[in-house]
Amino acid sequence: MAARTTLRGPLSRDEIITAALDLAESEGLENLSLHRIAVAVGVKTTSLYHHVSDKADVLDAMADHVLSSVVIPDVDSMDWPDAVRATSYAFRTAAMRYPSSAPLLLVRRPDRPALLPIVDLALRALRRAGLERSQTVHVMRAHIAFLVGSLLRESGVTANGSAATVIAGPHVDLLSAELPAVAESADELAACDHDAEFEFGLELLVSSVRQRLNARPDRPVG
Structure with missing residues (x-):
């Protein structure tokens, strides 16, 4: 890849991360390096360090970018099954804009702030369904595991x-x-x-939650 020859404006962190995402799509996530990113944006590698600390910082920021691009649906106006569905499809749509970076959603830190709005949506929908607080966390984790696993398969990372x-x-x-x-x-x-x-898979998750809700006793025993 040839470096840019025209004069460029000030470099930004967003430009670096966007270039990294594009490179992952065109050349593969496994081939991503700070040197390749520097060539893509037309600077020396050392210039990147004014904006990112290292490659791990870039990978975390790439995951954050994907998560932050999720269009948050108005789940409070939906019943809980539709809220779970809407959140799931919004997550999938955002992630598949950069399918080669989908593995980052699994291997980077799962407690990243960019994930919290999605977690909040899922928890609110499940609490509204009537699950206890501890149960909502279990179901939410199973939900996220399903979403990320499906994305990995769809992006070709896992065997299919x-x-x-x-x-x-x-x-x-x-x-x-x-x-x-x-x-x-x-x-x-x-x-x-x-x-x-x-x-x-999504309907299986929804139906299992509904089955658990239906299995609860209507009135306290005794």
């Missing part, structure tokens, strides 16, 4: 159809004897409709 395609290939006869359930589901394992998978 590629490994399953091998299962559906010439080895299926051998597998049918040793792994009958895998062989039986080979065609389904080889396909992955990300939209359908996300919707299925």
Whole structure:
């Protein structure tokens, strides 16, 4: 990548982070380096240190950028299932603008301030559903684990159809004897409709919360 030859204005932290996100998409997150970022913005690597402390700082800021771009829905005007759905899709939409950076949402610190508005949305919706405070935290964590896991699969970080395609290939006869359930589901394992998978997992989460709510006794016993 050639450095810019035109004169440039003052460098900013936002410009560095935007360049890092774009580089992750074009060249892969694993290839991201401060040197590559410096070349992309047309400065020497040492100039970056006036705005970021190191590569870890850049990666944290990239995760913050993705989280901060979530368009917060008006969950207070919705019933709790729709609030959970709206929050989930808003998170997914923001994250998939930079799918190569999706792993950062998992491996960077999970208590980052940029995540807190999303956590607050989920907790408010679940409390409104009638869950106890401790239960809302458990469900919220399961919810976030589902969201991030789905994004990792969708961005190609985790194994999906590629490994399953091998299962559906010439080895299926051998597998049918040793792994009958895998062989039986080979065609389904080889396909992955990300939209359908996300919707299925989300509805499974919503229905499990509803089932837990319905299982509560209506009146105290005794």
